[in-house]
Amino acid sequence: MEEDSPVARAFHKFTYPRLRLNDHTLDDNLPVFQPQRDNDRSHALPTASIGVLDILPPELLAEILCQLDLRTLLDFRYVNRRAADLVNYLPQYKGITTHARNALRGILSIETGRWITCAALYEKLCTPVCEQCGDFGGYLYLLTCKRVCFLCLSRNPIYLPLPPGRASRKFGLQRQIVERLPRMKAIPGTYSPNEKKVAKCTLVDYESALHAGVALHGSLDAMLKRVSDAEVMRNSRTTGGLLPSPAFCASLPSGLVSLASPYACYTYGPGLGVEPS
Amino acid sequence: MADNSMVTLMAADHIEIQATLQAVKQCATLGTMLEVLDEQQTLGLPIPVLEVSGEALKKVIEWCEYHREDMVVETEQPGVAAQILTSLPQWDTEFFANIGDKDLLIKICNASNFLEIPLLLQYSIFVIAQALRGKSTEEMRAFLNIENDLTPEEEQKIREDNAWAMPQN
Numbered sequence: 544m545e546e547d548s549p550v551a552r553a554f555h556k557f558t559y560p561r562l563r564l565n566d567h568t569l570d571d572n573l574p575v576f577q578p579q580r581d582n583d584r585s586h587a588l589p590t591a592s593i594g595v596l597d598i599l600p601p602e603l604l605a606e607i608l609c610q611l612d613l614r615t616l617l618d619f620r621y622v623n624r625r626a627a628d629l630v631n632y633l634p635q636y637k638g639i640t641t642h643a644r645n646a647l648r649g650i651l652s653i654e655t656g657r658w659i660t661c662a663a664l665y666e667k668l669c670t671p672v673c674e675q676c677g678d679f680g681g682y683l684y685l686l687t688c689k690r691v692c693f694l695c696l697s698r699n700p701i702y703l704p705l706p707p708g709r710a711s712r713k714f715g716l717q718r719q720i721v722e723r724l725p726r727m728k729a730i731p732g733t734y735s736p737n738e739k740k741v742a743k744c745t746l747v748d749y750e751s752a753l754h755a756g757v758a759l760h761g762s763l764d765a766m767l768k769r770v771s772d773a774e775v776m777r778n779s780r781t782t783g784g785l786l787p788s789p790a791f792c793a794s795l796p797s798g799l800v801s802l803a804s805p806y807a808c809y810t811y812g813p814g815l816g817v818e819p820s
Numbered sequence: 821m822a823d824n825s826m827v828t829l830m831a832a833d834h835i836e837i838q839a840t841l842q843a844v845k846q847c848a849t850l851g852t853m854l855e856v857l858d859e860q861q862t863l864g865l866p867i868p869v870l871e872v873s874g875e876a877l878k879k880v881i882e883w884c885e886y887h888r889e890d891m892v893v894e895t896e897q898p899g900v901a902a903q904i905l906t907s908l909p910q911w912d913t914e915f916f917a918n919i920g921d922k923d924l925l926i927k928i929c930n931a932s933n934f935l936e937i938p939l940l941l942q943y944s945i946f947v948i949a950q951a952l953r954g955k956s957t958e959e960m961r962a963f964l965n966i967e968n969d970l971t972p973e974e975e976q977k978i979r980e981d982n983a984w985a986m987p988q989n
Binding site: 618623657 | 923927929930941945948949952960964965968971984
């Protein structure tokens with residue numbers, strides 16, 4: 544909707560203002576949207592059933608589709624005509640493609656659609672609240688599908704995904720564990736208000752890595768001790784560290800990226816707004 | 821009638837299944853029926869559950885017997901409002917792992933909808949979705965025994981209509 548249209552003005556006081564931050568989100572790094580085609584049917588009426596699922600009533604089918612991850616849901620459309628209809632008329636999917644195409648496109652382009660379900664994305668789009676602080680969360684953290692506000696996104700280290708190697712050192716995790724963590728493919732471009740340049744790379748979720756580390760070592764303290772011991776060992780051989788990589792987000796209506804201070808920090812709360820030491 | 825007295829259910833293929841009254845009350849459909857009907861009329865008579873096959877009903881009752889101490893969850897509107905499951909309790913995980921056959925799993929899902937057992941319905945939907953997750957289009961067709969009636973042109977058109985979503989391909 545155009546921002547200065549009469550409708551937009553009439554509803555102004557019922558909506559959140561668009562802040563127009565120069566925040567360089569994933570949206571700004573992807574090509575401009577093509578206008579959506581008219582909603583004409585792309586295929587003829589179904590002639591085949593959906594196999595063993597056919598005995599289920601439509602509301603149960605809808606329920607099952609909602610719990611599929613987005614990647615599988617989109618692949619399900621190509622199964623046959625009836626499957627395509629079921630997905631295209633799924634209320635949650637319809638809502639997402641009508642109002643939040645950029646969120647879906649962002650998820651698909653950074654390849655996190657494998658663990659975000661249709662129901663989860665829809666639910667996040669229906670809440671305005673930042674999951675950390677409860678303020679208005681204008682951004683969607685696309686790696687694990689979380690609503691987040693500008694401050695939490697730019698300050699909280701859990702919204703700062705990190706390269707797999709660094710996650711493994713920082714939380715004392717073996718490579719097999721790191722490979723199972725939620726991960727994303729970075730789209731090369733300029734991110735965050737600091738205009739950080741990002742090259743093609745893979746990043747894993749900070750919070751999931753932290754939880755995996757705590758689970759592996761038994762407690763936060765045990766993990767920190769193990770990691771700092773390993774650090775001392777390594778530092779005696781080599782020096783230097785990596786700079787943080789920015790987080791990628793699409794937002795509603797536009798997205799953001801955080802660039803927290805370089806995280807040479809070893810004190811964490813359980814994922815809540817901790818200052819780097 | 822005491823909660824531990826036995827009730828007989830009759831499934832579609834005239835298979836009779838014994839269950840405790842307490843377990844049967846997990847099924848809101850049967851529970852309501854037993855409340856409404858006069859005890860004298862129903863005592864000792866098998867309850868017809870002709871919409872459900874014997875095989876599926878057996879598994880459903882097995883589940884209900886295990887969960888018979890649980891509070892019966894109020895039926896509310898299914899869908900988004902329900903909280904999103906991420907994993908099942910251990911016993912239920914094993915219960916579904918032992919089913920193995922997807923046809924039976926889908927029948928259980930349908931039966932729990934018919935008999936109104938919200939928790940079993942939620943669990944079986946979750947298990948079906950889990951079985952599909954990560955599968956490619958061809959794998960899903962094979963798994964669900966689905967015939968493809970899309971012409972190559974139609975498939976191409978769906979892809980074109982959604983080109984906005986896949987900037988890379």
